[in-house]
Amino acid sequence: MTLSLQAIKKSLQANRQAPGILEQLGVKYYRYLGRKSGTAGLRNRTIDELPDDITLQTLARNITTFAVIIAFAVGALTTFATIWVSVTYQDVMAPVPYYALYASVLVAMLVLELVALYWLGIKTVYSLACLTGQHQSVEDFGLPVNYAMPNILARAALELPDPVIHYLGIDPIKHLSRSKLFLVATLYKAKVVLSSVVVKYLLIRLAGKGSSRTIFNWVAVPITGLWDGFTLNKVARDARLRLFGLKLTEHIVTHSLTDDLMARLSPAAHECAIRAVAASMVLAQSYHPNLLILLIRLSEAFQIKEGYAYDNWDDFIALLNQVTASERLLLLDLLSVAAAFDGQVSRLERRHLPEAFKDRTDHYMSRTNQLTQLLVSGQLHAAKALCTFELRPD
Secondary structure, three states, X not given: OEOOHHHHHHHHHHOOOOOOHHHHHHHHHHHHHHHHHOOOOOOOOOHHHOOOHHHHHHHHHHHHHHHHHHHHHHHHHHHHHHHHHHHHHOOOOOHHHHHHHHHHHHHHHHHHHHHHHHHHHHHHHHHHHHHOXXXXXXXXXXXXHHXXXXXXXXXXXXXXXXXXXXXXXXXXXXXXXXXXXXXXXXXXXXXXXXXHHHHHHHHHHHHOOOHHXXXXXXXXXXXXXXXXXXXXXXXXXXXXXXXHHHHHHHHHHHHHOOHHHHHOOOHHXXXXXXXXXXXXXXXXXXXXXXXXXXXXXXXXXXXXXXXOOOOOHHHHHHHHOOOOHHHHHHHHHHHHHHOOOOOOOOHHHHHHHHHHHHHHHHHHHHHHHHHHHHXXXXXXXXXXXXXXXXOOOO
């Protein structure tokens, strides 16, 4: 059974996961910011309509720096309040009322910290979206609601993983430990506490006992502030990557992978293009929104059949050896670009991509690494220049 655009949408919607409560709240607030500022009614801008790369980099850096400073202040001040209660009342109150007071302050400050960081994260990603001219939701590429831009950015602000949609038999996390993912996602605050405890322990061992212990209780203040600043910097980096990558993807699917170009490819090249994007998802271990847009665009253009596992790397390599030389070069271009969309070249990609690139490994790995760096640094116009696809002789 081949897939029409309507069938693609139906398949994606049937596999969608309902957004969580925090994601839904983030989406509502994101949309509220758009209505309040009046940007929701503006059309999205193309890459060519955006400022030059230096301006984009400078403004994105300023937005990120401001957010990091505020996050540091939030973490430091909320931790200061908890430590102050401990230092001030521990020796003058009876144990039961003291621990009741300490616990109530600790919980209140923790809630305040998390709410403030979530609010700041949404504000930051919204500002970055305005910078890149992404005023509305993602254009209709057949994406489910989970992959609308407000949902994508709300998850970035919360550091939540993108939902996995089982489409065309693709399982991007089949080589990834689910238990490890869960553990990392649930121990955010534990890492802050543990880092504070370890640093205090080391400092106390170095400085000795007595009054030094009281002094080193305060070490949690800058540590928590630094950790929260680091977290907001990571949120902003991920949002920039998604936004810049989305702009690049929109350009590719509307201007580079044209209907005329794809009509000139053989059926084997059609399937191989799907497998190239699917393989990138598996090697990156991520169902990245930009890769999903590429996958839907290719599925719409080609007569793709259901019932096959398109994410098998060995099948991709075998099919890559069956297409013409000019088609192979175009497909390697596509694989090289897709590998850069998540902002890093994974261990699996470094191991397996040379199997496809062969004697052109240096050229294509250099291109992938360069495109990754351009996306991460916000050089969108320079990145666009690397995303060309054409049938050319070997």
